[in-house]
Amino acid sequence: MTDNYPFQAIQIATGRKLCKWLVGCVLVLVASGLAVELLRTTTAEAQVTSASQSNRMLAVAGQITPDTYGLYIVDLENSIITVYGLMPGKPRKFKLMAARNFAYDIQLDEYNTEPSPNEIKRLVLQGRSIAAPPKKRNGARE
Structure with a gap:
């Protein structure tokens, strides 16, 4: 051994x-x-905004909640947006979550915002009327 x-x-x-x-x-x-x-690249990251050839429709995929992914479809000709969600669970369901005609929404000057567009306009015009600060001379200190 x-x-x-x-x-x-x-x-x-x-x-x-x-x-x-x-x-x-x-x-x-x-x-x-x-x-x-x-x-x-994962499939969720690879979603690309696409439009039809006539640019009438726009489809965008995105995450709605942590568990729900969705598809936003915008009809540009009729000013309608729809939201579909892919619901979690078994079996998974594709569900219409919302639809809205936004034709009148986009005609609003303001809604639920601060400052108002008129206030912004006033501040911009006021800023333009203020003289520019004096320029430094060569070798001069402020």
Whole structure:
């Protein structure tokens, strides 16, 4: 038994090195897979605003709540916006959540805002009438 001792120690050391190499290779493969997955664009990020060829309709996908994704459809010709939601649960349901004609909304000068457009206009005109600050002369200190 004592004659085989040095050979057994060499075999154990070789086995440990092999095991470390295998663990290292697996870690490199896992890290590579994670890097590829992080760099790949997810479907939620890949949503692009699209319009029809006549520019009558506009569709935008987006997140409505943390669990609900939706589709906003804007009919530019008829001034209507609709919101559809993909409801969580089983089975998933595609549900009309809201619809609105915004033709009169966009004709409002102001609604529920501060400061009012007239106040902004007054401040802008007042700012234009104020003289510009004096310029520095060469070598002069203020």
